[in-house]
Amino acid sequence: MIMNLKSSVIIIVESYKNHCDLVRIILITEGKTKIEAPDPESFRTKAGDYAPSLTEVFYNPDMEFCRDISISVAQVAAAMLSKLYVCDPLAGVGIRGLRYANEVKGVARCIINDRSRDAFELIKRNISLNGLNSAVEASSTDANIVLWGNPGKFNFVDLDPFGSPAPFLDAACGSLSRRGILALTATDTAPLSGAHPRACLRRYGAKPLRTEYCHEIGVRILVGFAQRIGGLHDIALKPLLVHATRHYFRIYLLGERGAKRADADEVFKKMGYISHCNRCLRRTFNFGLVTELPQECECGEKFSHAGPLWLGKLGDEKIIHQVAQDLANRDFRLKNQEISLLSRCAEEAAGPPTFYDVNLMAGLMKKSPPKIEKLISALRSHGYFASRTHFSPTGFRTDAPVEEITKVIRGA
Numbered sequence: 296m297i298m299n300l301k302s303s304v305i306i307i308v309e310s311y312k313n314h315c316d317l318v319r320i321i322l323i324t325e326g327k328t329k330i331e332a333p334d335p336e337s338f339r340t341k342a343g344d345y346a347p348s349l350t351e352v353f354y355n356p357d358m359e360f361c362r363d364i365s366i367s368v369a370q371v372a373a374a375m376l377s378k379l380y381v382c383d384p385l386a387g388v389g390i391r392g393l394r395y396a397n398e399v400k401g402v403a404r405c406i407i408n409d410r411s412r413d414a415f416e417l418i419k420r421n422i423s424l425n426g427l428n429s430a431v432e433a434s435s436t437d438a439n440i441v442l443w444g445n446p447g448k449f450n451f452v453d454l455d456p457f458g459s460p461a462p463f464l465d466a467a468c469g470s471l472s473r474r475g476i477l478a479l480t481a482t483d484t485a486p487l488s489g490a491h492p493r494a495c496l497r498r499y500g501a502k503p504l505r506t507e508y509c510h511e512i513g514v515r516i517l518v519g520f521a522q523r524i525g526g527l528h529d530i531a532l533k534p535l536l537v538h539a540t541r542h543y544f545r546i547y548l549l550g551e552r553g554a555k556r557a558d559a560d561e562v563f564k565k566m567g568y569i570s571h572c573n574r575c576l577r578r579t580f581n582f583g584l585v586t587e588l589p590q591e592c593e594c595g596e597k598f599s600h601a602g603p604l605w606l607g608k609l610g611d612e613k614i615i616h617q618v619a620q621d622l623a624n625r626d627f628r629l630k631n632q633e634i635s636l637l638s639r640c641a642e643e644a645a646g647p648p649t650f651y652d653v654n655l656m657a658g659l660m661k662k663s664p665p666k667i668e669k670l671i672s673a674l675r676s677h678g679y680f681a682s683r684t685h686f687s688p689t690g691f692r693t694d695a696p697v698e699e700i701t702k703v704i705r706g707a
């Protein structure tokens with residue numbers, strides 16, 4: 296039987312008993328790769344999205360967008376690192392690892408692992424289905440065991456867990472070769488963005504903050520945490536690309552082991568704290584893990600603080616352009632949205648930490664908000680950095696002080 300789900304052609308392969316429900320295993324094509332996976336229709340919620348954790352073997356069709364971008368990042372990484380040795384230690388049906396091996400030129404070896412035995416069975420079938428038996432190895436153990444079992448062996452490690460990648464970061468850094476990419480997904484965006492601050496402190500040793508740019512704070516906490524774990528291994532980790540999309544954060548870090556001490560120290564020098572004023576929206580950046588924080592804003596209000604977190608650049612424009620170029624040459628069905636996300640990430644990468652919300656700023660001044668593009672060009676004409684941000688459709692990133700922004704909005 297053949298049916299259509301979104302644009303993928305699906306063939307029902309078989310059914311198997313999962314808890315109390317019979318789950319159909321179907322054939323799905325994503326990118327150029329075929330996989331057998333539980334039928335997403337069997338775990339679609341009333342709201343129309345998917346709850347893949349309801350099935351024994353994980354496959355989330357909504358992550359195609361994220362995976363497509365990963366393919367192009369890996370292709371750019373393959374050009375940088377010559378050959379890729381990939382580990383996908385939390386693989387579900389194996390779609391990420393399989394797509395790397397199948398769609399990226401230069402993958403020499405790929406280990407695909409999931410501790411679920413059902414997932415392992417599907418991973419093995421999916422490797423054969425794509426004729427990848429010579430380059431890909433399946434395993435079924437704890438992710439940390441695979442990673443610790445391969446010290447210094449991988450130059451592309453993709454941690455795509457349920458929730459937080461924190462429990463796997465130490466082993467992932469241990470498995471990274473002298474130069475390599477560490478790709479991380481975090482779906483625990485609520486703690487990282489300040490909805491559950493105690494969980495964030497417990498997991499990441501950092502304080503989040505509810506502000507208009509709380510997702511950026513979350514991403515910066517995640518980057519900073521990974522860098523501190525990298526530091527234990529003498530690996531300097533620098534962000535090549537980060538994005539916050541829907542329910543997850545995704546970050547790609549370039550790691551250099553045994554980095555010159557100056558490089559490793561450089562990373563730590565760019566960690567610090569953000570102090571935010573809830574009254575006038577001023578923010579200050581306080582560099583250094585051990586540093587004095589200002590207590591009071593110039594307007595007299597007490598500052599709130601977030602951190603420790605990464606205060607450096609959130610991406611490398613050159614690399615992001617290469618990733619977008621690679622995507623442009625592929626025929627992924629979501630490529631237009633993927634490329635427009637990347638162009639926004641590239642545009643804002645050179646900017647300072649944090650952004651302002653045009654409605655919030657204008658509301659504070661009891662003015663109607665100006666057109667965001669007009670505001671950005673006015674700030675640029677005053678000599679400031681100004682760009683949009685992928686984090687929010689009403690956000691603008693600038694290094695102009697809050698008084699200058701106010702003047703520009705008044706004049707607009």
Ligand SMILES: C[S@@+](CC[C@H](N)C(=O)[O-])C[C@H]1O[C@@H](n2cnc3c(N)ncnc32)[C@H](O)[C@@H]1O
Binds near residue numbers: 358
């Ligand atoms: C979010 S899913 C992976 C999704 C997959 N990477 C994809 O793109 O479809 C997380 C997977 O990790 C597996 N898992 C959870 N904890 C694990 C552990 N400690 N070791 C190995 N696998 C684990 C789960 O069985 C699940 O399949």
Ligand SMILES: [Zn+2]
Binds near residue numbers: 573575576593594596
């Ligand atoms: Zn203030």
